[in-house]
Structure formats: C-alpha cells, structure tokens
Amino acid sequence: MDIGLHIADFTFPAGPARLAEDLTRVAVAAEDAGFTRVSVMDHVWQIGVLGPPEHEMLEAYTTLGYLAARTSRVELLAWVTAVSYREPGMLAKLVSTLDVLSGGRAMLGIGAAWNGDEARGLGLPFPSTAERFERLEETLQIVRQMWSESEEPYEGTHYRLERTLNRPQPLRTPPILIGGGGERKTLRLVAQYAQACNLFGGPDVERKLDVLRGHCEAVGRDYDEIEKTVMVPLDPGEKGEKVDELLAQLQGLAKLGVQEAHGWVPRVSEITPLELLGREVIPAAKAF
Template sequence: MKVGLQIPDFTYPGGPATLGADLAAIAKAADDAGFATVAVMDHFFQIGVVGPPENDMLEAYTTLGYLAAHTSRAKLLTLVTGTVYRQPGLLAKIISTLDVLSGGRAWLGVGAAWNDEESRGLGFPFPPVAERFERLEETVQICLRMWAGDETPYNGRHYQLERPLNRPQPLSRPHPPIMIGGGGEKKTLRLVARYAQACNLFPGPDLARKLDVLRAHCEAEGRDYDEIVKTVYYVYDVGQGTQKIVDDLGHLAELGFSEALGQVKDAHRLTPLETVGAEVIPAVAAL
C-alpha cells in the first residue's frame, strides 16, 4: 500500500508572503518521507468542505511545476482537473511539459467537473452533465493521440484539432498515466475501464461495490481489471494515532486499493508528514 499526499488548502499562518516557501517545504518533506504522490486540487475557488471560497487557492499546474523543482521522486498530478477548465490540446501540452521538466513524474488526473460556482464566477463554460462527460471522453482521446505523436486531424463532437502537434513528447512511456476521478457507476467507471491507468474513489460503505462495478466494466471492455491502479481518498490525522491509520489502510488494501491518497492534517507544520513517513509508510509497504 502506497501513501500519497494531496494538498487541498493553501491558507497558512504566513499568508501569501511565505506561501511559496511553505509549499516547497511541504513538498520536500513529503518527498523525503517516502510519499508516493504529491497532488493538488484543480479548483479556482476554495471548495466548501475545506473552507470559504475567499480562502487562498492556487492555479494547479503552475503549482505542480513549482513543486516539481522541489521534489525528485514523487509523482505529480491534480486530484482532479475539471475537463472543461482547459482545452484538451492545451491540457495535453501542459502534462507533457510537466512530465519533461519533472523527469517523467507527471500523471493526468481528470474528471467531468462539478463546481459550477467557480465556473460561473470566472466565466468558464459549464455545460450540462451529459455534455461534460462527452467532453471528458474526447479530452482523453485527444491527449492519448497527442502523446502517441499522431498529428492527423481530430474531429469530435465538441473539439476539432487540425494538427495536434506535441513537441517535446512526454518522457513517460507509453504516455503519462491517466487517473479518472469519481465513482459514478454508469459513466465514470466505464471511462476508467476504457481509458485509464488509475481511478480514485472516496471512502464509504459502498467502496467494495464500486470496485465490483469497475470489474464488470472491465470485462465488458475487454480490459484487465488488475492493471488499473485503485486509489482511495484518505485524510491522514496523526493526532488520532498512527496505528489507526495503519489499520485503516490495511482494510483498504484488503478491498483491493493500492494507494491511499489525500490530505495530511496540519501538513504545513511538517511534523505530521515526518510522522507518517516514519510510522505509517514502512508499516503498510508490504500490504
């Protein structure tokens, strides 16, 4: 079982003046401690479960590019990018750039998007859910085409690319892994089975059923279920004791998850990251 860090909150005691240094310290501490992943949200306003929309929120890929320079081993991704936030050709180029500059550590985390408040606030299109899923599938198709070096025109329902040129190509082979986030059983998990190398689910009593649904979609798509990396969102709170974390991750591993990816409470203090690195990561490494 691998341990991954997501950084959802950028409102720290020092404010914007020390935010760059604080983030660099968090990323380096997580990388040194053995976290497999350093991820950020892809939102423009803070989301309600974390804080008010007025709290500090950084643009995701600028942030990941910065964090790439302060890490050397952890994979880098968003959890996850709303497909309507960037044109697919630009998104493929962004991930390619991050992969090259990080030495092959970029993943594409992507989903159908849900936060209409920030889209309305900043003037982003936010089409109905059915269209967002259509755009999500076309986005993934375009990224795969560009990462394969296929420059032939793409003519989709929503996107048309005359020449999807992508240079330099990513270092990751055959391409940066794709994580499709969300647990929707009819559309999201079907797209995972069709295209993705990883999924991300939120914890709850229905986790086992979600994996069964994914398995069924894999069978329908002729896909090997076992080759998909199953990740689950998890909040690391060392204040509750690291044994509880180890026990929780053991249960998740028994269900079939191979990475627990999520927030570490008070990560900006760094000690919680070091504690997870010293007491949790070695304890769950063999699960």
C-alpha cells in the same frame, strides 16, 4: 500500499508572502517521508468542505510546475483536472511540459468537473453534466492521441483539432487517473481509457470496484492493469494517537485491492504530521 499527499488548503499561517516557501517545505518533507505522489486541487476557489471560497487557492498547473523544480522523486498531478476548464489540446501540452521538466514524473488526473459556483464566478465554461461527460471522453481520446506518434486531425462532437502535433513528447506516457465513482459513466471511462481510478474511502469501495470489474469485462480490459486509489484523510493525530486507527483503515482498503491511499493531512504546514506519517504509517502500509 503506497501513500500520496493531496495539498488542498493553501491558507497557511504565514500568509501569501511566505506561501512559496511553505509549499516547498511541505513538498520536500513529503518526499523525504516516503510519499509517492503529491497532488493539488484543480480549483480556483477553496471548496466548502475545507473552508470559505475566499481562502487562498493556487492554480493547479502553475503550482505543479513550481513543485517539479523543488522535488526529484514524487509523481505530480492535479487531483483532478476539471475537464471543462482547459481545451484538451492545451491540457495535453501542459501535462507533457510538466512531464519533461520533472524528468518523467507527471500524471493526468481528470474528471468531469463539479464546482459550478467557481466556474460561473470566473467565467469558466461549465456546460451540463451530460455534456461535461461527453467532453471528458473526447478529451481522453485527444490526450492519448497527442501522446502517440499520430498527428492526424481529431474530429469530435465538441472538439476539432486540425493537427495533433505535440513536441516534445512526454518522457513517459503520463498515466491517466480518472476521479469519481459514478457507476454508469465514470467507471466505464476508467475501464476504457485510464491507468488508475480514484474513489472516496467509505463503505461502498468494494461495490465500486466490483462495478469497475464488470466494465473491464465488457470492454475486454484486464482489471488488474488498473491501479486502484482511494482518497482518505491522513491524520496521525497531534502526537501519533490516531496512527493505529489509520493503519487499520488502510489495511482494510488494501484487502479490497486498493494500491494507493491518497489524502490531505491536517496541519500539513507544521511538517510534524508528515514526519509522523513517514515514521509510523508509510513503512507499515508498504507491507499491506
């Protein structure tokens, strides 16, 4: 099992004046510790589970470009892009640019979006749930077309592109990860379009994976082609006292077929938790 770092809280003790420096330290320490991916949220306000909306939040793709210049091995992605915040042609260009400038390390994490408060607050598009899912499917079709040799027009219900030209092409076709466990729509889109799914760790992971398997059978997709990822807190404790508990959780997920655990690390700016995970958790998880 691989371990990925999700940077979800940018309210570091030193404040905005040293945020770039602190973010660099976190990303470099994560890479040195053996994390395989580093992600950031695609939000413009902090989300309630982590803090008030007034806390610091960086724009995702600007931040990923910054991290590309300060790392050399980790894959980089937004976990996950809100489909309604960017036009799909520009999103394909953003991820292509990130891939080229990072040396082929970009992924596209994407979902149907959910934070209506921040969208309305900053005047970002936020249509109905049904329409957001329609836009998500069209966006998946568009980015896949733009990452191919086709320059043909695209005509959908919500998007119209006269020429899907994309130069330079990514160095590799960015894997698509779709976030969410919706059994009727989201997991069907995973089966049809994605290289990876993302679920929240919990008692329903096994059932969600069974649903995904059923969607794969329905569309003729090999279930084993899809990487299974789960979002979980990665807390080793202040002195490693939670390592055994965390490893037991990760081993249980691995037995269900989960291939990557991806999550936020408490007190990440202190770096010590990343070093603990690198010594005590990541090598053990590789064996699961």
